[in-house]
């Protein structure tokens with residue numbers, strides 16, 4: 552299944568993309584796509600409910616929100632593609648590099664992205680994100696995929712001066728409002744034959760900047776779910792963003808950062824595409 556959430560920011564309702572790309576409104580099912588939904592077999596219950604119902608169509612032009620209601624956490628993995636580690640001048644890590652992104656950074660896949668107040672180095676990162684379906688604590692690698700609800704396209708926006716030049720942890724450069732556009736949809740694992748062979752790409756103003764494959768992940772999805780679960784409990788609905796391949800703005804020669812009016816398009820095989828326009832921060 553392909554899960555969407557649609558409507559005004561903060562008031563999204565659940566939907567699905569069904570055969571032929573039609574978008575349907577499953578509000579009558581009575582549950583948003585949140586921790587309670589994923590943690591109680593919601594995907595399977597929704598499939599059974601759908602077999603007996605004919606939900607209304609979502610009108611064209613309705614905004615998409617992130618396909619997961621605000622999760623307890625967004626865990627990100629740094630330097631998880633060799634070519635990206637190289638372009639940033641860092642060594643390939645011996646163990647996964649983890650950092651957090653604030654959940655208030657979540658945005659819809661096609662929402663405007665706000666260049667934060669004082670920013671000079673706002674950057675892009677196309678990433679495969681994993682959504683947790685079952686509580687995961689000290690999970691073995693072999694059992695890890697049973698804890699996955701699905702996969703989703705993510706742009707891990709990053710302010711490089713906040714991240715790298717202001718001391719402390721990366722979280723400062725990763726958590727600004729709108730810095731986590733998620734979607735267009737969450738694909739359940741049956742929709743993705745091989746999560747470790749997906750092409751991912753990103754363009755800025757029509758020019759290709761990133762073009763990679765998830766076959767080049769340093770640490771694969773089951774390894775990451777298992778590894779993270781050794782340090783914290785992953786709850787249903789939590790998001791793990793698995794890292795970005797080469798071609799970020801920081802790695803360009805000279806570096807290229809985003810400015811007001813830039814348009815970023817990105818996509819992953821089987822997970823659709825998204826388009827974000829950058830606009831400068833203002834306090835209105």
Ligand code: ZN
Pocket residue numbers: 627628629676678707792794795
């Ligand atoms: Zn990233």
